[in-house]
Amino acid sequence: MRRSVRTILLVLGSLVVVVVGAGVAGFLWLRYAPRHVPDGQPGLARLDEASLPRFRETFNAGVDGIRIVALLSPT
Amino acid sequence: MCLRGASALQRAIDEYPSETLSVLVVWEPVLSTDIAPPTTATLGLVHDSRAVQYWDAGRTLSADLVRSMIANPERYGVEAHDVTPDTIVWDAVAVFPAGARWERDLPVPAFMDFPVVEAADGLRASLAALSTP
Numbered sequence: 228m229r230r231s232v233r234t235i236l237l238v239l240g241s242l243v244v245v246v247v248g249a250g251v252a253g254f255l256w257l258r259y260a261p262r263h264v265p266d267g268q269p270g271l272a273r274l275d276e277a278s279l280p281r282f283r284e285t286f287n288a289g290v291d292g293i294r295i296v297a298l299l300s301p302t
Numbered sequence: 303m304c305l306r307g308a309s310a311l312q313r314a315i316d317e318y319p320s321e322t323l324s325v326l327v328v329w330e331p332v333l334s335t336d337i338a339p340p341t342t343a344t345l346g347l348v349h350d351s352r353a354v355q356y357w358d359a360g361r362t363l364s365a366d367l368v369r370s371m372i373a374n375p376e377r378y379g380v381e382a383h384d385v386t387p388d389t390i391v392w393d394a395v396a397v398f399p400a401g402a403r404w405e406r407d408l409p410v411p412a413f414m415d416f417p418v419v420e421a422a423d424g425l426r427a428s429l430a431a432l433s434t435p
Contacts, residue, residue, distance in 0.1 A: 260341040273358075273359070285324075293320070295395060297396075297418060299304040
């Protein structure tokens with residue numbers, strides 16, 4: 228009886244370690260993974276209040292053609 | 303859902319080879335897992351060379367679009383009560399015709415829908431309609 232309780236605790240402890248480890252690994256991956264755009268595209272640009280006018284300029288620079296704007300979340 | 307939307311967007315623009323097409327992809331944090339900019343793999347979902355990709359950590363563009371829509375809901379064909387200052391525009395795609403210029407407010411899109419993965423057919427139809435002389 229005492230042995231089986233110990234076994235259950237060991238299994239539960241291992242599961243906790245695995246789950247926490249996977250969570251930490253996932254967090255580290257999301258936080259520090261490489262972030263490169265595909266070849267042929269300009270680098271990933273930051274968009275904020277200061278750069279919004281530049282974003283508009285980029286939009287307007289394509290005035291001779293169709294523009295698509297997509298807003299997406301990364302996960 | 304958004305990652306499938308990015309793939310659907312790429313497939314749609316694959317069918318539209320015009321060099322004058324511009325694609326602005328704005329990634330923004332919405333979900334609790336959106337703790338950093340998109341990874342290389344995510345950015346690679348839209349691999350078209352006509353695309354420019356952005357990381358909008360403060361959801362600046364969404365807020366600007368919401369501001370425009372609240373200021374003039376009729377112009378954008380939205381109900382005033384459907385858009386509040388807390389509204390987040392995400393997993394959405396809009397198409398703008400040639401000639402549309404963005405001055406103070408966003409021009410009226412020829413097509414806008416969400417989620418992107420379900421908007422792909424409408425996106426294709428819009429591209430086809432706008433590219434017909």
